[in-house]
Amino acid sequence: MELLISFRKVCLRNYEISKLKLNKHVDIKPEEVLLEDLKWENESDVNTVPNVSNTPVNDQINKKLYKCDICLKTFARRNCLIRHINSHTGLKPYKCNICLKSFALKVYLTGHIKIHTGLKPYNCDICLKSFARKSNFKAHKIAHTGIKSYKCEICSKSFTQKSKLTIHKRTHTGEKPFQCEICAKSFGRKFSLNIHNRTHTGEKPYQCDVCMRSFSLKSHLITHTITHTGIKPHKCEICLKSFTQKSSLLKHKKTHVTLVQNHFRKILPKYT
Known part of the structure; x- marks a missing residue:
């Protein structure tokens, strides 16, 4: 009522x-x-x-x-x-003409369009990293100062941004305010919901400039681009074999564990 x-x-x-x-x-x-x-x-x-x-x-x-x-x-x-x-x-009257994504405020649409254009006018003087949005740039500069003004009252962990503290508190409360409209699955962060939505839409906004393969996550694209360079930064400490992806290295290490386990299975019966 x-x-x-x-x-x-x-x-x-x-x-x-x-x-x-x-x-x-x-x-x-x-x-x-x-x-x-x-x-x-x-x-x-x-x-x-x-x-x-x-x-x-x-x-x-x-x-x-x-x-x-x-x-x-x-x-x-x-x-x-x-x-x-x-x-x-829930009204989102401002729509992107490129990917048709909608926004509640025009300023959000303006910031979003920069993702398609690649324009990043805000440059950090310390690490030279660039940003498309001024708000992200300001938050990044605070990270360089090391000042963490926002403290969690439960575990005393501190954060540079109030938004990060708010997200952190949900790990204590279990609150998940962002819900998928399709499958009703809930998330503690809006970013996580946006990524999840791509499983329904099939959207893959990150494309490789070399082979044109697309990915749903930027981290997946970064990992993929290494395969084109031939660089293999992840090395096995046991046999010194190298891999382009950390996941491949972890999978490889299991083969060493399996060999050791099989070896002990063979020799243990002799001593029992």
Whole structure:
């Protein structure tokens, strides 16, 4: 019932937003717009705002006046609230023309398109690594400082980013908020869900420039490209045989274990 009430409030709010947009050419005083916006809050909230008509418009805008009826998060601007509501509705109006992937915000689509173009304008001065998104670049720079400001209250492990701490806490709580719409399998990270979705769609976005073979994971592509170079960095410590992939080396080592086991099976009966 509460969910239905919240949904009704969202619909009413969108209706009010539409009215304001339709009247954008009408000469409306800024104070009147703010008063109309304040009607979206609880009546008690409106009563606590002193002398709206005599308060400077900029001061009113700086206050977080726009509240989400679903999660109660507040915003200083109405357009930020509208974009936030999309996270609850699941609406993704911005679609990539190349891979048809959809996004809730235009800024997410802009960052995604750089994956197809290969454009990485943000360069790290320390390790020269490049990034397509500014947010990823900022997070990377913090990693170089070694500062870990976010600490887990359960195991005291520290992290450089708040998002990584949030993901880590799910290992304690067992929370898996990201669910596959096809098979209902749940994941603790959105990244893991995106990778899982490729098992249903068959998407393989990472392609080898040499043989044009495609892969669902970037790590698989990196491992594959080594086969073209002839480099075999993984060496067996027993027989010194080398391999291009670590998994191949581990599989090879089992053959040594099997030989030793077979040897002891043969000689043990003599001493029993």
